[in-house]
Structures are given as C-alpha cells and as structure tokens.
Amino acid sequence: MWAPEAELTVVPIGDFTTEAGATIPDAFIAYQRWGTGDEIVLVEHALTGDSNVADWWGEALGPGKALDPERYTVVCTNVIGGCKGSVGPASPAPDASPYGSRFPAISIRDQVHAEKQFLDALGVDKVHAIIGGSMGGARTLEWCLLYPEFLDAACVIAVSARASAWQIGIQSAQISAIERDPAWHGGDYYTTGQSPKQGLAAARRIAHLTYRGELEVDERFGTSAQPGENPLGAYRSSDQRFAVDSYLDHQGDKLVQRFDAGSYVTLTDSLNRHDVGRGRGGLNKALASIAVPTMIVGVDTDILYPYHQQEHLSRNVGNLLGIAKITSPCGHDAFLTETRQMDRIIRSFLAMAASPGGAEYSI
Amino acid sequence: MWAPEAELTVVPIGDFTTEAGATIPDAFIAYQRWGTGDEIVLVEHALTGDSNVADWWGEALGPGKALDPERYTVVCTNVIGGCKGSVGPASPAPDASPYGSRFPAISIRDQVHAEKQFLDALGVDKVHAIIGGSMGGARTLEWCLLYPEFLDAACVIAVSARASAWQIGIQSAQISAIERDPAWHGGDYYTTGQSPKQGLAAARRIAHLTYRGELEVDERFGTSAQPGENPLGAYRSSDQRFAVDSYLDHQGDKLVQRFDAGSYVTLTDSLNRHDVGRGRGGLNKALASIAVPTMIVGVDTDILYPYHQQEHLSRNVGNLLGIAKITSPCGHDAFLTETRQMDRIIRSFLAMAASPGGAEYSI
Numbered sequence: 001m002w003a004p005e006a007e008l009t010v011v012p013i014g015d016f017t018t019e020a021g022a023t024i025p026d027a028f029i030a031y032q033r034w035g036t037g038d039e040i041v042l043v044e045h046a047l048t049g050d051s052n053v054a055d056w057w058g059e060a061l062g063p064g065k066a067l068d069p070e071r072y073t074v075v076c077t078n079v080i081g082g083c084k085g086s087v088g089p090a091s092p093a094p095d096a097s098p099y100g101s102r103f104p105a106i107s108i109r110d111q112v113h114a115e116k117q118f119l120d121a122l123g124v125d126k127v128h129a130i131i132g133g134s135m136g137g138a139r140t141l142e143w144c145l146l147y148p149e150f151l152d153a154a155c156v157i158a159v160s161a162r163a164s165a166w167q168i169g170i171q172s173a174q175i176s177a178i179e180r181d182p183a184w185h186g187g188d189y190y191t192t193g194q195s196p197k198q199g200l201a202a203a204r205r206i207a208h209l210t211y212r213g214e215l216e217v218d219e220r221f222g223t224s225a226q227p228g229e230n231p232l233g234a235y236r237s238s239d240q241r242f243a244v245d246s247y248l249d250h251q252g253d254k255l256v257q258r259f260d261a262g263s264y265v266t267l268t269d270s271l272n273r274h275d276v277g278r279g280r281g282g283l284n285k286a287l288a289s290i291a292v293p294t295m296i297v298g299v300d301t302d303i304l305y306p307y308h309q310q311e312h313l314s315r316n317v318g319n320l321l322g323i324a325k326i327t328s329p330c331g332h333d334a335f336l337t338e339t340r341q342m343d344r345i346i347r348s349f350l351a352m353a354a355s356p357g358g359a360e361y362s363i
Numbered sequence: 364m365w366a367p368e369a370e371l372t373v374v375p376i377g378d379f380t381t382e383a384g385a386t387i388p389d390a391f392i393a394y395q396r397w398g399t400g401d402e403i404v405l406v407e408h409a410l411t412g413d414s415n416v417a418d419w420w421g422e423a424l425g426p427g428k429a430l431d432p433e434r435y436t437v438v439c440t441n442v443i444g445g446c447k448g449s450v451g452p453a454s455p456a457p458d459a460s461p462y463g464s465r466f467p468a469i470s471i472r473d474q475v476h477a478e479k480q481f482l483d484a485l486g487v488d489k490v491h492a493i494i495g496g497s498m499g500g501a502r503t504l505e506w507c508l509l510y511p512e513f514l515d516a517a518c519v520i521a522v523s524a525r526a527s528a529w530q531i532g533i534q535s536a537q538i539s540a541i542e543r544d545p546a547w548h549g550g551d552y553y554t555t556g557q558s559p560k561q562g563l564a565a566a567r568r569i570a571h572l573t574y575r576g577e578l579e580v581d582e583r584f585g586t587s588a589q590p591g592e593n594p595l596g597a598y599r600s601s602d603q604r605f606a607v608d609s610y611l612d613h614q615g616d617k618l619v620q621r622f623d624a625g626s627y628v629t630l631t632d633s634l635n636r637h638d639v640g641r642g643r644g645g646l647n648k649a650l651a652s653i654a655v656p657t658m659i660v661g662v663d664t665d666i667l668y669p670y671h672q673q674e675h676l677s678r679n680v681g682n683l684l685g686i687a688k689i690t691s692p693c694g695h696d697a698f699l700t701e702t703r704q705m706d707r708i709i710r711s712f713l714a715m716a717a718s719p720g721g722a723e724y725s726i
Contacts, residue, residue: 020597105599165584165607166577172608173569177540179601180561198543206536206569214529214669221528223638232641234383236468236632238542244528245535269599275586278595303666306577 001122002033002073008051009033010085013117022104025094029118030085031077034061035069040124041350042115042151043067043076044132044139046336047207047267048259050084051076059339066346072128079139080114081106081266089262090190099262101187106266107273108135112142116150126150129353131346133157133297133335134305135267138274141313144292145276153321153353155346157297158335160309161283161316162275167304170210171268174203178261187262200261201252203268208251210304213331221247287316295321295349299334321352364485365396365436371414372396373448376480385467388457392481393448394440397424398432403487404713405478405514406430406439407495407502409699410570410630411622413447414439422702429709435491442498443477444469444629452625453553462625464550469629470636471498475505479513489513492716494709496520496660496698497668498630501637504676507655508639516684516716518709520660521698523672524646524679525638530667533573534631537566541624550625563624564615566631571614573667576694584610650679658684658712662697684715 003009008030016027032051043053053061053076061067067074078086081103089103119127130151132140137159144154163171178184181199189195209217221244225231229240241249255264277283294317298310307325314323324345328334335342366372371393379390395414406416416424416439424430430437441449444466452466482490493514495503500522507517526534541547544562552558572580584607588594592603604612618627640646657680661673670688677686687708691697698705 018597020595022597101598104597105595107595162586164577164581165586165605166572166575166580168584168586168605169568169572169580169607169611172605172611173565173572176565176568176601180543180565182545202536202539202543205532205539209529209532209536212529214527217529217532218527221531223525223528223531232383232468232470232636234381234385234467235464236628238539242528242531242535242635244532248532248535265599272605273595 002036003031006032006034006054008085011118011121013114013121016080016087016110016114016117018104018110019107019113020105024087024104027080027087027114027117029077029080029087029114031075031118034067034074035072037068037070037072039072039128040126041067041072041074042127042130043074044130044136045076045079046132046134046136047271048255048264049136050082051078052084056336057342060342060346066343066350075127077115077118079111079135079267081111081263081270083260083263086114088260089187089266090260098190100190103262103266105273106270108138108142108270109146111139111270112146115139116147127152129153129155129350131155131157131349134159134332135271138271141276144290144294145280145286148290148292151292153293153295153349155295155297155349156313158299158302158305158310158332160274160305161287161313162277163272164309168272170206170304171272174206175265175268177202177206178265184261187265190262196261197256200259200264201249201256203264204252204255205248208248211331211333213301213329213334214303215301216329216331217244219329284316287313288318290318293319293321293353295352296323297326297335297345298323299326299328299330299332301329301334302332304332321349324348365399366394369395369397369417371448374481374484376477376484379443379450379473379477379480381467381473382470382476383468387450387467390443390450390477390480392440392443392450392477394438394481397430397437398435400431400433400435402435402491403489404430404435404437405490405493406437407493407499408439408442409495409497409499410634411618411627412499413445414441415447419699420705423705423709429706429713438490440478440481442474442502442630444474444626444633446623446626449477451623452550452629453623461551461553463553466550466625466629468636469633471501471505471633472509474502474633475509478502479510490515492516492518492713494518494520494712497522497695498634501634504639507653507657508643508649511653511655514655516656516658516712518658518660518712519676521662521665521668521673521695523637523668524650524676525640526635527672531635533569533667534635537569538628538631540565540569541628547624550628553625559624560619563619563622563627564612566627567615567618568611571611574694574696576664576692576697577666578664579692579694580607582692647679650676651681653681656682656684656716658708658715659686660689660698660708661686662689662691662693662695664692664697665695667695684712687711
C-alpha cells in the first residue's frame with residue numbers, strides 16, 4: 001500500500017467538500033513515507049513546509065533519531081491548497097485551466113478532513129501519533145477534535161487554540177501585500193506569464209520578522225550596513241540597505257523560488273480561520289472535550305504564537321500529557337532550529353504516548 | 364518673540380545641512396507654544412505626530428496639568444521632514460516644484476540640529492526640560508548628546524539607544540509597501556495628481572500592529588467578523604473581513620487623510636538611522652557620556668521598543684534621574700493612552716528636574 005521510501009507520491013482522494021461548502025472534484029494529496037515500523041507517526045508541516053520531513057526536520061528523522069524509521073512508519077502529506085503535489089490554486093481545474101481565484105477557501109479543519117480522506121484512500125484506519133508545529137500544530141489540534149478515535153496521542157507545537165487578532169492582522173497584511181502586486185491579477189496570474197513575486201517576497205519579509213526572535217536578529221545584524229552598500233547616505237535609496245534588510249530580501253527571494261503565491265494566500269487565510277471553538281460551544285469547551293493524550297510545546301521567545309497561548313492550551317486540553325518549553329533566542333522558528341531540544345521533546349512525547357498510563361508531567 | 368498662544372507658526376531657520384552632507388536652502392520649522400512660564404519645556408512628537416501637543420497629549424497639557432502653561436512655556440516643533448508646516452518632501456524646492464525624491468535623508472541628529480537652529484532663530488539659549496516618546500524620545504536622547512549645555516533635564520520615553528535590526532526590518536517593510544505602490548513614482552508623485560494611498564495605508568496597518576499590545580488587540584477583536592461581512596465564506600475575499608482587519612484598514616485610511624507618504628518614508632528612514640553610538644565610540648560609551656539628568660520611561664508590553672531596551676538605557680546613561688515603567692495592555696502606544704500614569708511620570712520628572720540634588724529613584 002505504501003509508496004516507495006521517501007518518494008513523493010500523489011494519491012487521488014475523490015471529491016472534497018470544504019467546511020464552507022465548496023467542492024473540489026477529484027482532489028489529490030501528495031505525501032512521503034519513511035520506514036516500515038508497525039506504528040504510524042503522522043507529521044504535519046507548517047505554512048511553507050511540505051511533505052519532505054527529511055528536508056525541514058532532518059535532525060529528527062532517521063535511524064537512531066527520534067522519528068526512527070526502523071520503529072515507525074513516518075508519513076507526511078502536503079497540505080491541501082499547497083503547491084508541492086497536492087491540489088491547490090495552481091492545479092488544473094476540471095476545465096484544465098488553473099484554479100486561481102476559483103480555488104475555494106480552506107480551513108484548518110478542511111486540511112485535516114483532506115488528510116483523513118487521503119488515509120482512508122490508503123486503507124489506514126489508525127495512527128499512533130500526530131506531531132506538528134505552527135500550522136501543522138493547528139492541524140494536529142483539529143485531528144484531536146475531528147477524529148479522536150483515529151490517533152493514540154498528539155504533540156501540538158508552537159500554536160494556539162485559535163488565531164489571535166494580532167495574528168490575523170499581520171497575516172492579512174501579508175495577503176494584502178500579494179493582492180496589491182499588479183501581477184496578482186486577482187489570483188488568476190497563472191496563465192499571464194507573470195507572477196506576483198514582489199508581493200510574495202514582501203509578505204515573506206513581514207512573516208519572517210514574526211518567525212524570528214528580536215534579540216537573535218539584533219545580535220546577528222544590529223545596525224550594520226550590507227557590505228558594499230551605504231544606508232546612511234545623503235539620499236535614501238532602497239538599494240543601499242542595512243544588513244538586516246538584505247537578509248530579509250534574501251528570505252523573500254528564496255520563498256519566491258520555491259513557493260506559489262496562490263498557495264501562500266490560501267494557506268495564510270487558513271491560519272486566519274483557525275479556531276477550535278467554532279461551532280463547538282467556544283474555545284475552552286472544545287479544548288476540554290479533547291480525550292486524546294496531548295502534549296503541548298511552545299517557545300519562550302515566540303512573538304507570533306506567544307508562550308501564554310501554549311499555557312492556555314495546556315490549562316484547557318481535556319487530556320494533557322505534558323507541556324514543554326523550548327528555550328531559544330530564535331523565536332517561533334525554534335521548533336525547526338533547536339534540534340537538540342526538539343529531539344528530547346519528541347522522544348519524551350513518543351515514550352509517553354507508548355505508555356498511556358504514564359502521569360502527565362512537564363519536561 | 365513667541366508666536367500667539369497655540370497658533371501654528373512657521374520660523375525660517377536659514378540653510379540646513381544634514382549629517383550626511385546634503386543642504387536644504389532656506390529651511391523652515393513650524394511650531395506651537397502654550398503658556399508664558401519662566402521655564403521652557405520642549406516636547407518632542409513621535410513619527411506621525413505634530414506640534415499640536417494639545418491634540419495628542421491633551422491630558423498632559425493645560426492649567427493644573429503636568430505641563431502647566433502657567434508654570435512653563437511649552438514648545439513643540441514639527442520635525443524637519445514632516446508635513447505639518449516644517450520643510451519636508453512635499454515642500455517646494457528652490458525651483459518651486461516639490462522636493463519629492465530630492466529631499467535629503469534626515470537622521471535623528473538632523474532633527475535635533477534643525478530644532479536647535481529654530482531655537483537659535485527665536486533667540487532661545489536654554490530650555491529647562493525636553494520630553495519625548497518614540498521618535499520624540501530618540502530626539503530627546505540626541506539632545507543630551509549634541510547640546511548638553513542647552514537643557515537641565517531630559518525625559519526619554521519608549522525608545523532605544525539605537526534602532527534594533529528587528530525595528531529596521533519592520534520599518535523597511537513599511538517603506539517598501541509605499542515604494543511598491545505604482546502611485547509613488549519614486550517619491551515624485553506630488554505633481555502627478557496621484558498619491559500612494561494604498562501603500563501608505565498598508566504601511567500604517569503594519570506599523571499599528573507594532574504600536575499596540577497583542578493581548579489588548581485580541582481582547583477587543585478576537586476572531587470576530589466585521590459586522591455585515593463573512594471572512595469564513597467558501598471563497599476568500601478581501602472585502603469580507605475579520606473585525607481586526609477592518610480596524611486596521613480604518614487606521615490606514617485615517618493616516619492617509621492626515622499624513623504625507625513622502626514624510627512617512629523620510630521619517631521612517633530617520634528611525635532606521637537612529638544610533639546614538641555612531642561616531643562616538645559605540646553605544647554604551649555614548650550613553651555613559653550623558654551628563655544631562657535623564658529619566659527613562661518604558662512600557663511593559665511594548666513590542667516595538669521592548670522594555671529591555673529602556674533597561675539598557677537606564678543601566679548606561681551617565682546621569683540617570685530614574686526609570687519608570689508604564690503598565691498597560693496597550694503596548695507602545697501606552698505613552699499616549701495611559702494618561703494617568705503619564706501624568707504622574709511627567710510630574711515626577713519635572714519635580715526631579717527642578718531639584719537637581721535629588722537622588723535617582725524609580726517610580
């Protein structure tokens with residue numbers, strides 16, 4: 001049933017209907033799989049991540065590592081609405097032309113339902129654990145609410161129970177930066193020969209500042225000029241930059257090379273829609289109903305998902321395995337960069353998940 | 364010598380040469396003045412503020428208030444590069460056409476030098492105290508270093524010793540939002556019949572999120588929809604908004620009505636250039652050399668100028684009067700919104716400034 005080891009493989013999941021009532025006919029989900037262990041661990045990627053866990057969490061995946069393919073079957077799908085093999089705005093619609101603006105809005109719940117249809121298509125009826133950070137953490141949380149019988153344990157990293165107004169504000173600013181790019185064409189740029197590169201790069205520059213720690217960025221760049229440029233000249237010029245601006249430009253350019261603006265808008269909108277309380281009697285009632293043993297992880301310097309949001313989760317989830325705090329100057333991205341701490345946390349989580357009688361504790 | 368009470372008045376200050384070596388011929392500074400007290404208190408406005416202290420700090424200015432016009436002569440200038448009466452990018456150059464891109468870059472030190480030329484033009488040779496927050500705090504700090512003999516005491520609010528890399532990054536994102544507006548025309552839009560309203564509004568939306576507290580914004584708006592709009596529809600649409608997005612749009616629209624995009628870019632660039640250490644042997648050496656009795660004020664929830672930056676200032680300024688922390692959910696803007704706390708802080712500062720032998724203490 002499984003695709004070849006580590007090989008990106010696309011699985012048709014049939015028609016898919018969103019939470020808000022739109023239908024994507026003949027939807028498909030791309031995924032990768034490592035190992036053949038008895039227990040399945042489903043890993044959930046973040047906004048601009050993809051199914052290639054070996055790429056973005058390589059320190060966690062491999063023989064002898066926390067996600068050991070000799071012990072587990074590690075599975076990661078590309079999220080619906082993404083651009084790395086799953087159906088998204090750049091995919092052809094039934095009329096063979098790219099969806100563009102015709103691609104429906106996708107909620108975090110839709111992302112989970114699509115992943116469930118994917119697992120159904122493969123004949124998987126149970127996974128041992130689901131682990132995810134940021135948007136992947138939001139999916140993990142929704143898994144606990146939508147399909148609690150389907151998993152033994154969940155590890156929810158660097159996310160909140162719902163989007164905060166501040167997050168919505170800064171995320172909408174990114175969407176708006178893309179929409180204001182004349183090459184966006186209302187989302188229907190795929191056949192124009194243009195793409196909203198400047199808008200996407202601008203969005204990423206803003207986003208990146210929310211992903212990193214203020215002190216870490218300052219320690220690296222301070223007020224230094226980019227070598228060969230003079231940001232203190234007699235006339236301001238956007239090609240005479242501080243080092244931090246060059247760094248952010250580079251982050252923007254890198255994303256433009258590897259990511260589709262339409263997917264970026266769709267998935268950023270998904271984050272705006274994140275709210276486990278919707279239709280469930282409110283946030284804390286929803287969290288209290290979670291019976292899946294759940295581990296909560298946060299980062300002390302995260303400004304996008306501040307640690308008090310993970311404290312809120314840990315106070316309210318119905319079945320708390322434990323809470324762990326990553327200590328790092330790196331902010332939100334620490335769940336990707338602090339590999340030693342994440343290793344210890346994932347191992348502890350999987351150990352706790354394996355002994356369901358274990359008492360809850362903090363790492 | 365003074366202009367009529369509270370009346371916006373423009374004072375020619377002669378040719379002005381910037382730190383980076385450009386010259387603005389026949390420069391001029393607009394100001395307002397309240398009261399006729401023996402001692403002059405110079406108030407310094409923030410980025411999009413202006414000389415009208417009664418407008419943005421009305422709770423602090425007036426008979427019986429902290430800045431009592433019966434006791435003090437309260438003076439506030441519009442910063443050079445601004446758009447409320449002082450020479451700026453929208454002003455006519457010697458050829459009678461607006462400066463636009465020909466307006467030179469302005470550093471915080473330039474802002475202070477221009478203000479000093481203004482006071483020289485009026486024949487003022489001493490002020491009792493200088494008080495300012497945010498960009499006004501940066502000016503106040505530079506006053507202590509550039510003209511220490513000119514003032515008895517300084518109150519520096521919600522600012523840092525230099526721009527941090529994070530601040531530069533988020534500020535440059537705002538400049539870039541304006542530059543990417545096709546109506547910007549490289550800064551020379553004044554004669555085109557257009558103005559980069561969308562870019563300026565986008566910049567303000569980003570900025571506003573750095574001015575407010577994350578918890579306060581969330582308490583006000585959470586994930587609520589703007590009444591009459593549905594941000595959870597089957598297809599994303601930028602006119603179907605969350606309440607916080609409508610609020611930020613409103614903040615952007617308000618600024619567009621009252622502020623010039625060219626001035627916004629010039630003054631945001633000034634903030635990027637803020638660094639009291641430049642040419643003075645570094646940050647802490649510069650701060651240690653400050654002999655002016657200086658009070659430092661910060662806000663506990665400020666994400667733009669985090670409180671550790673004011674702690675840094677207070678540890679290093681050569682002559683510390685005291686440090687005060689404003690406790691507020693409102694973030695950076697608390698120095699404008701927490702009027703009761705600011706009242707107490709300004710009164711304490713002026714009391715300490717009046718008795719130079721007073722020991723330093725924290726409020």
